[in-house]
Amino acid sequence: MSGYGKIAACAAGAAAGMTLVGAARTRARQKKLAGRVVLITGGSRGLGLALAREFASRGCRLALCARDVDELERARLALAAAGTEVIVSPCDISNRDSVAAMIEDIRRHYGRIDMLINNAGEIMVSPFENLDVADFERSMAVMFWGPLYVTLAALPAMQTRGEGTIVNVTSIGGKVSVPHLLTYSCAKAAAVAFSDGLRDEVRRFGIQVTTVIPGLMRTGSYVNANLKGDHVAEASWFGAAASLPLLTLSAEAAARRTVNAVCAGRSEIVLGLPAQVLAWAETLLPGLTAGTLRLTNALLPKGDAADHSIQVGTDVESRHGSLYRLMTVLGKRAGQRLNQPV
Numbered sequence: 001m002s003g004y005g006k007i008a009a010c011a012a013g014a015a016a017g018m019t020l021v022g023a024a025r026t027r028a029r030q031k032k033l034a035g036r037v038v039l040i041t042g043g044s045r046g047l048g049l050a051l052a053r054e055f056a057s058r059g060c061r062l063a064l065c066a067r068d069v070d071e072l073e074r075a076r077l078a079l080a081a082a083g084t085e086v087i088v089s090p091c092d093i094s095n096r097d098s099v100a101a102m103i104e105d106i107r108r109h110y111g112r113i114d115m116l117i118n119n120a121g122e123i124m125v126s127p128f129e130n131l132d133v134a135d136f137e138r139s140m141a142v143m144f145w146g147p148l149y150v151t152l153a154a155l156p157a158m159q160t161r162g163e164g165t166i167v168n169v170t171s172i173g174g175k176v177s178v179p180h181l182l183t184y185s186c187a188k189a190a191a192v193a194f195s196d197g198l199r200d201e202v203r204r205f206g207i208q209v210t211t212v213i214p215g216l217m218r219t220g221s222y223v224n225a226n227l228k229g230d231h232v233a234e235a236s237w238f239g240a241a242a243s244l245p246l247l248t249l250s251a252e253a254a255a256r257r258t259v260n261a262v263c264a265g266r267s268e269i270v271l272g273l274p275a276q277v278l279a280w281a282e283t284l285l286p287g288l289t290a291g292t293l294r295l296t297n298a299l300l301p302k303g304d305a306a307d308h309s310i311q312v313g314t315d316v317e318s319r320h321g322s323l324y325r326l327m328t329v330l331g332k333r334a335g336q337r338l339n340q341p342v
Contacts, residue, residue, distance in 0.1 A: 045071055063110065093149060131183060171215075223335065
């Protein structure tokens with residue numbers, strides 16, 4: 001064998017060895033999930049509920065919080081029927097007092113929180129000219145201040161124990177700002193920065209932080225989107241984009257990959273091929289990305305600066321045509337599985 005051949009063989013052997021070591025570590029972490037207490041914000045529906053089911057399948061004990069009491073109870077009943085130990089605590093994470101009460105409820109029941117999944121969020125679909133300051137404030141309250149409040153409440157006990165895991169579910173919109181999703185992208189960009197910085201700050205306490213960056217997912221949550229501008233037109237493009245199979249990843253696949261990333265000790269994971277391509281293009285070909293987004297914006301509905309009214313996706317569902325209903329079939333099915341309004 002030539003010198004180059006020996007080097008190649010050694011490199012291949014080292015790579016194989018590293019793969020085996022990584023796989024062994026992942027299996028060990030998966031075994032350690034059994035019995036762990038996992039708090040999931042926004043856990044009553046959508047990706048949060050898919051994450052709850054995935055963690056439950058690996059033997060975890062669950063605590064779910066969300067604003068809607070009825071949704072929480074439906075989620076609790078479904079999980080408990082499958083044999084999962086689960087409690088729920090109504091909470092508005094944008095309110096610090098509500099967060100403190102929720103954390104105390106969970107500690108009173110379980111005694112500790114091993115893993116925090118900052119997942120709760122909401123979305124505004126609107127042209128910029130229809131937005132006002134309150135829209136940005138609300139997005140930041142739910143998707144930046146909320147995760148910060150919950151993290152600050154859960155972190156001290158993790159530091160004292162010298163272990164813990166924090167998972168921040170952000171968005172590709174936090175890496176690449178998307179037209180008509182500006183308030184969402186701004187809040188998610190702040191969440192990405194918080195998660196990345198927190199990871200390095202708390203590592204010395206034995207705490208793992210994983211930043212999850214999903215692209216579009218089939219969760220059925222498009223019917224909960226807040227809409228401004230041409231309400232029906234905005235709901236139409238967003239509902240279709242959040243449902244089509246080549247553009248989206250199923251919530252169940254996203255949950256499985258997220259938990260696997262946590263078990264592997266990953267610092268960051270981008271979910272879905274379109275999101276991975278977009279993140280890559282923004283880094284290496286920013287001019288091309290900017291041009292593509294300008295074209296996208298030109299194709300989206302036009303705004304009306306005089307109209308600041310908000311409607312929710314469920315308010316306009318009956319006003320869509322047959323093409324929309326065909327394009328959102330998979331999204332609707334996902335919503336039925338994941339406790340969304342139908």
